[in-house]
Amino acid sequence: MMALWNNLPGGLQDTVFVLALLVPAVALCAGLWRGFAPGPLIRALLWRYRWTNLGYVILIAISIGLSIAIVMAERGLREGSATAADKFDLIVTAPGNETTMMLATVYLRPTAMPLLSGDVYNDIASAENVAMAAPLSFGDSVNGMPIVGTIADFVSHLGDGQIQGRMWQDEAEAVAGALSGLHIGDEVAPAHGIGDDADNDAHGDFHIEIVGKLPPTGSPWDRAVIVPIESVWHTHGLASGHPPDRANQIGPPFDPAYFPGTPAIVVRADALFANYALRSAFSQSEQTMAFFPGTVLARLHSILGDIRRVMSWLTIVTQCLVGMSVLLGLFILSRLFSRQISLLRTLGAPSRFVVCVVWSYNLTLVAAGTVLGILVAWAATAGIAYRVSNLMGFTITTRFESMDFAFIAAFLSGVTICALLPILVSLNATPVQNLND
Amino acid sequence: MSLALEVTDLSVRTARHKALLEVGNLKIDAGAAVGIRGPSGAGKSTLLSALAGLTDRTSGTIRWGDTDILSLSRAGRSDFRASTIGFVFQDHRLFEELSPLQNASLSLMYAPKSERRPVLARAGALLSTFGVPSDHATVAPMSGGERQRIAVARALTQDPQIILADEPTANLDRVTAQTLGNDLLGSVRNAGKTLVLVSHDDALLARMDTILTLEHGRLL
Numbered sequence A: 001m002m003a004l005w006n007n008l009p010g011g012l013q014d015t016v017f018v019l020a021l022l023v024p025a026v027a028l029c030a031g032l033w034r035g036f037a038p039g040p041l042i043r044a045l046l047w048r049y050r051w052t053n054l055g056y057v058i059l060i061a062i063s064i065g066l067s068i069a070i071v072m073a074e075r076g077l078r079e080g081s082a083t084a085a086d087k088f089d090l091i092v093t094a095p096g097n098e099t100t101m102m103l104a105t106v107y108l109r110p111t112a113m114p115l116l117s118g119d120v121y122n123d124i125a126s127a128e129n130v131a132m133a134a135p136l137s138f139g140d141s142v143n144g145m146p147i148v149g150t151i152a153d154f155v156s157h158l159g160d161g162q163i164q165g166r167m168w169q170d171e172a173e174a175v176a177g178a179l180s181g182l183h184i185g186d187e188v189a190p191a192h193g194i195g196d197d198a199d200n201d202a203h204g205d206f207h208i209e210i211v212g213k214l215p216p217t218g219s220p221w222d223r224a225v226i227v228p229i230e231s232v233w234h235t236h237g238l239a240s241g242h243p244p245d246r247a248n249q250i251g252p253p254f255d256p257a258y259f260p261g262t263p264a265i266v267v268r269a270d271a272l273f274a275n276y277a278l279r280s281a282f283s284q285s286e287q288t289m290a291f292f293p294g295t296v297l298a299r300l301h302s303i304l305g306d307i308r309r310v311m312s313w314l315t316i317v318t319q320c321l322v323g324m325s326v327l328l329g330l331f332i333l334s335r336l337f338s339r340q341i342s343l344l345r346t347l348g349a350p351s352r353f354v355v356c357v358v359w360s361y362n363l364t365l366v367a368a369g370t371v372l373g374i375l376v377a378w379a380a381t382a383g384i385a386y387r388v389s390n391l392m393g394f395t396i397t398t399r400f401e402s403m404d405f406a407f408i409a410a411f412l413s414g415v416t417i418c419a420l421l422p423i424l425v426s427l428n429a430t431p432v433q434n435l436n437d
Numbered sequence B: 001m002s003l004a005l006e007v008t009d010l011s012v013r014t015a016r017h018k019a020l021l022e023v024g025n026l027k028i029d030a031g032a033a034v035g036i037r038g039p040s041g042a043g044k045s046t047l048l049s050a051l052a053g054l055t056d057r058t059s060g061t062i063r064w065g066d067t068d069i070l071s072l073s074r075a076g077r078s079d080f081r082a083s084t085i086g087f088v089f090q091d092h093r094l095f096e097e098l099s100p101l102q103n104a105s106l107s108l109m110y111a112p113k114s115e116r117r118p119v120l121a122r123a124g125a126l127l128s129t130f131g132v133p134s135d136h137a138t139v140a141p142m143s144g145g146e147r148q149r150i151a152v153a154r155a156l157t158q159d160p161q162i163i164l165a166d167e168p169t170a171n172l173d174r175v176t177a178q179t180l181g182n183d184l185l186g187s188v189r190n191a192g193k194t195l196v197l198v199s200h201d202d203a204l205l206a207r208m209d210t211i212l213t214l215e216h217g218r219l220l
């Protein structure tokens, strides 16, 4: 039996688990309905109190929706930030705060960073097992989007080789991120600085033409304009990275004597195992620090995880409150029915029939609220994802996991079973007491 | 098939132990039609409720045929009502949100599957006999007299052996009242049902086998 279960594919296991959580509610429903035909009466009652019912359904939908949305948004944030850092295997910067350096390079947060020299760059680029060492350069912007200088190899790596259009050929050409809003053939003038301080005239009438476009990467680089690093150096009146006789060269190798410096180098090893050796090698010098963005993120996420644990307690407490108010609501709704209940009992309808009518009525409301709640959760997460994506630059995923459905199924089962309680209490109010009310 | 009634030492009290009804002894033959009259507040509705096993704080015996309904459990009394008693309430007690036919055939919702068709057919036939307009989606807009007739139809639909009717013609004009009285008495007498009927309508009471008078909770 256990072996059979373990052999099921994961998706099927999850589905079975969710369905199993619904079994009590379904069994209760089947037991209550057996041999009865209460449909017209339930429909008529639902219609009669439609506005009360609607308000109640919306209340359930919002409270369920928001508590799922919080979980989904936190998960989306975690996954989205990790996806954004995917292409940055190992980052080398001057010693400092790893988190700050990571935010500056992966998430393109404007930050003043100390520079690494040409010698340092060459040592790294020529180290054993290094497949790619991409210097980065920041500082300018177009329409509020950062301009990032680097080498062609890194752009190909970011786009998995799927660049639309072509790679740049000289320093007046650029590749735009997928969400930059720029198109191939557009010409843009770089502004010095980024954000409110950007100076549109500092670089004279230097123009950059967009010749290629990256596919979406889910990272803030989607909203960046990527240019040859020589272009950034040039517009700031710095050396070109190459000796005068090769002044028009684009890309490595660079000559240390003409290398203006880079705040960060993204390193890719030719084999996975080599990454760790490279990290320790580049961390030994006093001039450099090397780190895996994934590790730094994991550390941030563990803080987030601690917050999540606190939040999940809060979620459980809120869920209990929601469950209790749902039950209280059902109690009040059942009181609404006391006349109908007593009438049915007076006519001789079996108790199970009365319970069946009121319970099915309740179940309809709770189920409708829950289904609507899933929509609310999806909409709320999409809204949060949209805002955060604009704010942080990376894409936040909006998707349900089987745990969400398990949670919903457990809630539905729990509430429908607990809903029997107020009904049984109402049932015990004797017919004649209510008849004489 | 019909049932005789034998009541002994029946007493119904309020929650504050005030006596609402004291009936030492009452016998009704199987298949008889008995009228009950008395001033307002005398306890007529209370007596009918007690006879259907609907009152609390009730002592004594109420024997329908061989069954003492006061010795039955709550569920047992409910079953007994469903199978044996048709009750017409003073204030109709219809489901406002259901149609006339659905109201009159309400019991089919919890009756065994095999009985659903006959119940529906009987309800339809009774409503057309009573001249109830059938084009209403719900009974909410219907007049008091129309509701009264639906309530009587509902009581007769299950073909019960006992009919307890609380002022079934109270809201009707003379002609309609007389027609309904005829229909009710007709179906009771034909099938030999036992009828206990509360009324202020002397014409209707005059057609009963026996008339009892209730005052201050006691039979005179």
Ligand SMILES: Nc1ncnc2c1ncn2[C@@H]1O[C@H](COP(=O)(O)OP(=O)(O)OP(=O)(O)O)[C@@H](O)[C@H]1O
Residues within 6 Å of the ligand: A433, A436, B014, B015, B020, B038, B039, B040, B041, B042, B043, B044, B045, B046, B047, B090
């Ligand atoms: N549950 C109760 N608690 C207290 N008093 C009650 C209760 N039910 C009925 N009564 C009282 O018992 C008395 C008899 O009521 P009942 O409804 O039987 O009168 P009735 O003879 O049917 O009057 P009417 O002709 O107006 O319908 C009334 O005074 C009423 O107020």
Ligand SMILES: [Mg+2]
Residues within 6 Å of the ligand: B044, B045, B046, B090, B166
């Ligand atoms: Mg009365």
